[in-house]
Amino acid sequence: MTAASEPVPEALYAALTDSVRRLVDVTIRSQAGVASLAAAKARIDDAADELSREPLADSFGIRPAPDGTSRAWGNVVMGLRNPFAPPLIVHHDADGRVWADVTLGAAYEGPPGHVHGGVCALLLDHILGATAHKPGQPAVTGTLTVRYKAGTPLGPLHAEARIDRVEGRKTFAVGHLATAGSVTVRAHGVFFHPHPVISDTTTP
Amino acid sequence: MTAASEPVPEALYAALTDSVRRLVDVTIRSQAGVASLAAAKARIDDAADELSREPLADSFGIRPAPDGTSRAWGNVVMGLRNPFAPPLIVHHDADGRVWADVTLGAAYEGPPGHVHGGVCALLLDHILGATAHKPGQPAVTGTLTVRYKAGTPLGPLHAEARIDRVEGRKTFAVGHLATAGSVTVRAHGVFFHPHPVISDTTTP
Numbered sequence A, B: 001m002t003a004a005s006e007p008v009p010e011a012l013y014a015a016l017t018d019s020v021r022r023l024v025d026v027t028i029r030s031q032a033g034v035a036s037l038a039a040a041k042a043r044i045d046d047a048a049d050e051l052s053r054e055p056l057a058d059s060f061g062i063r064p065a066p067d068g069t070s071r072a073w074g075n076v077v078m079g080l081r082n083p084f085a086p087p088l089i090v091h092h093d094a095d096g097r098v099w100a101d102v103t104l105g106a107a108y109e110g111p112p113g114h115v116h117g118g119v120c121a122l123l124l125d126h127i128l129g130a131t132a133h134k135p136g137q138p139a140v141t142g143t144l145t146v147r148y149k150a151g152t153p154l155g156p157l158h159a160e161a162r163i164d165r166v167e168g169r170k171t172f173a174v175g176h177l178a179t180a181g182s183v184t185v186r187a188h189g190v191f192f193h194p195h196p197v198i199s200d201t202t203t204p
Helices: A010-029 A034-051 A117-130 B010-029 B034-051 B117-130
Strands: A098-104 A140-148 A155-167 A170-178 A183-192 B098-104 B140-148 B155-167 B170-178 B183-192
Touching: A010 B010, A010 B034, A034 B010, A034 B034, A098 A117, A117 A140, A117 A155, A117 A170, A117 A183, A117 B117, A117 B140, A140 B117, B098 B117, B117 B140, B117 B155, B117 B170, B117 B183
Parallel strands: none
Antiparallel strands: A098 A155, A140 A183, A140 B140, A155 A170, A170 A183, B098 B155, B140 B183, B155 B170, B170 B183
16 A cells, blocks of 8 residues: 555645645746756756656546535636636625635736736636536536726736526626726626537447 | 846746746646655745745736846746746737647646636737737737637647727737637637826826
8 A cells, every 4th residue: 555545635735736826926926046946946846746656647627526526626717726726716695696706916917917808807707607507517608708997906806797697508697807996897708508528439 | 246146047937937837737637645745745835935035026017128128927828937828929920910829738727628718718818919019018908709619628729810900099809719620719809008107206
């Protein structure tokens, strides 16, 4: 029995990913000199080597959890194991409103000091899509329109969305991003549930 | 004179950032056990500590380069020092077409095996915006509409855009993402140059 057989606590994956998030931030903001940068790089390469023995052949995908739910831990917006994900913790209110509070740092920059417009679109795509989400049946985007009212400063942000209407398989959602003071970006989009995918070619 | 005073070669920043990109990828895909994950985390924390002495107070922004050009090295899409950036290397053809070839791995996942729809929007926002870019005068997004024709598999992708028309300060751009076989996402958007920002209050 090797150590690799011991179940990995979710908290360890979360802590590792948080460490990588911090590393990403300081990789951008570091003013260290050549020797420190080279030393840090060597440690990072060692860590990557340590993690690289027999990795998953592909991306994380959606995997079953022991409790019967599913895990999208590789997801770029909300994945517990994806350092790019802030991560967005999505709340579903009883009245159908979907929202998340998130703080974006230097790694999400576009214009100086501001969130990249495309990152605003990424967050809005995700939060609007979440209005159409059903357990085990994620929605995909048909069309997304994003209107930028003002620059979105790096820092704390609020994202929210609600369903405007449902027509057949299509969910029409609206939402926005806001700072403490005001709405900076509005969006509307159409989301739908794809027909079930037949992933096994022997299935009729 | 400390080592920190020695100018840091651009290639070292690029190599460090590439190392962090690889680390992000294996953080998601690792199947290592508890001991390896803990050992890797310790090395990552050491590396982050090493990089963290006197970091920039804020985000990277746009900084002057010795050759008179400017550097947006923290940019989330194209930044040389941002591990989240693939990075996108944007080409401007003489006929006005703007394009980039990029390969997206596990870190950009939404639906299993596929690029997150919001990441498609992020790339398209950036490449459409690049049609309106002028040296030292980046364009910002007014409106962006993204139409998803098919899922975009993780792997090699082509992004391109062109100007449809210009009306005053507004540039109307169109573009798409494609795999080797076909277009998966189309977009159109309006971009403009903000009024000049007076960043130095002593400047008239």
